Amino acid sequence: MTTEQIFDSFNKLNVLVIGDVMLDSYIWGAVERISPEAPVPVVNVKKRDFRLGGAANVALNLQALGAKPILCALIGNDDAGKKLQDCLDAKGITKEGLLISTGRPTTIKTRVIASHQHVVRIDEESDAIANDEEESQLLSKIEKLLPQCQVVVFEDYDKGVLSASLIDNVVQTANRLKIPTVVDPKKRNFLAYRNVTLFKPNLKELREGLKMDVDGANQEQVSKAVDQLKRTLNASGVMITLSEHGVYMDHAEEKIKLPAHTREIADVSGAGDTVVSIAALCVALGLSPKITAALSNLGGGLVCQHVGVVPINKAELLEEALKSTF
Numbered sequence: 001m002t003t004e005q006i007f008d009s010f011n012k013l014n015v016l017v018i019g020d021v022m023l024d025s026y027i028w029g030a031v032e033r034i035s036p037e038a039p040v041p042v043v044n045v046k047k048r049d050f051r052l053g054g055a056a057n058v059a060l061n062l063q064a065l066g067a068k069p070i071l072c073a074l075i076g077n078d079d080a081g082k083k084l085q086d087c088l089d090a091k092g093i094t095k096e097g098l099l100i101s102t103g104r105p106t107t108i109k110t111r112v113i114a115s116h117q118h119v120v121r122i123d124e125e126s127d128a129i130a131n132d133e134e135e136s137q138l139l140s141k142i143e144k145l146l147p148q149c150q151v152v153v154f155e156d157y158d159k160g161v162l163s164a165s166l167i168d169n170v171v172q173t174a175n176r177l178k179i180p181t182v183v184d185p186k187k188r189n190f191l192a193y194r195n196v197t198l199f200k201p202n203l204k205e206l207r208e209g210l211k212m213d214v215d216g217a218n219q220e221q222v223s224k225a226v227d228q229l230k231r232t233l234n235a236s237g238v239m240i241t242l243s244e245h246g247v248y249m250d251h252a253e254e255k256i257k258l259p260a261h262t263r264e265i266a267d268v269s270g271a272g273d274t275v276v277s278i279a280a281l282c283v284a285l286g287l288s289p290k291i292t293a294a295l296s297n298l299g300g301g302l303v304c305q306h307v308g309v310v311p312i313n314k315a316e317l318l319e320e321a322l323k324s325t326f
Helices: 003-012 055-064 079-091 132-148 164-176 203-210 219-233 271-284 289-303 314-323
Strands: 014-019 021-034 041-054 068-076 098-101 107-114 117-124 151-155 181-184 237-241 247-251 254-258
Touching: 003 314, 014 055, 014 132, 014 271, 021 055, 021 068, 021 079, 041 055, 041 079, 041 107, 055 068, 055 079, 055 151, 055 271, 068 079, 068 132, 079 098, 098 132, 132 164, 151 164, 151 271, 164 181, 181 271, 203 219, 203 237, 219 237, 219 247, 219 254, 237 271, 237 289, 247 289, 254 289, 271 289, 289 314
Parallel strands: 014 068, 014 151, 021 107, 068 098, 151 181
Antiparallel strands: 021 041, 107 117, 237 247, 247 254
C-alpha cells in the first residue's frame, strides 16, 4: 500500500478501546504577581475548558485518524461524568460501551496553565478495582461490541477499570476471533497482558514493570529488556517509546530502532495516547513493523508541539509521512 492508501484504509476500521477514561479540565490564565499568603503564583483565570482524557483521548485520536472508536469504560454518576458524556456527544463518539458506576467518581485531571507554562495539576480520582458486578457488566458490553471491531486497544492508567481477570478474558476472546490486541500499560497490570499482539510501554513503565534499570540510550540494554518482556508475556510484538531516544520495535522477527525527530517540544501530555492509536490502526491493517514504528514515532512527536492534550492532526501526519522513507 502507498502512504495515501494506508491513511485512507484507517477510515474503514472500528476500534474497541477498553480502559480508564478521564475528564481533562483546563484553567488558562496569566501570572502577574506572587501571593502575599505564600510564595506561589497567583493565576488570573481567563478561561476554562474540558477535554477528553485517558482512554477517551485515545478514542479522540482514533477518530481524528478516520477510524471509528468504541469506548468501553467506567464513569461515575456525577457532574464530571455528565461533562465527559457531553464531550463525547460533541465529538460524535458513541457512548454504547460506557458503564455508569454508583460507587466511584469520574476521574478529573485539572491543569492550570499560565503564559503557556504548566503551573500545577490537580487530580480527583479513585484507583479502586472495579467490583465483580461492574466487571461482569463491562465484559458483557465487550463481548457484544468486540465482533464488529478490527483491533482492541487496552488503555491502562491504573485507575481500576482493567483487572487481570478482565484482561485475560478479553485477550482470549479476541485471539479466538483473530482480532489483534494492542496495549498501553501501567505498573499494576504490567505482567497481566499475556498473549497480546503488540505491547507498548514507555521507558519508565518498562523499568518499573521488569524492575530493572534500562538506559534508553543503550540499544543493547533496551534489546535485552524487550527480549525478556516478550518471552514473559508471550507477546507477538513489543514497541518501546524511548522519549528523546526514539522508538524500539521487536515484532514479526524484525528489530527496529528509530531516532526521535527533532522538534520544539511544548507539552508531552497525551503523546502516548497518540502513539498507541496509530500503532493499533497499523496493526489492524497488518502493516510492517517498520511502518508501524515510523508512523507512531512521527505522530508522537507532532502532538508534543502543542500545549495541553490534543489529538493528532491527520493531514499534518500525512504530510510528514510523505516526506519520510519507510
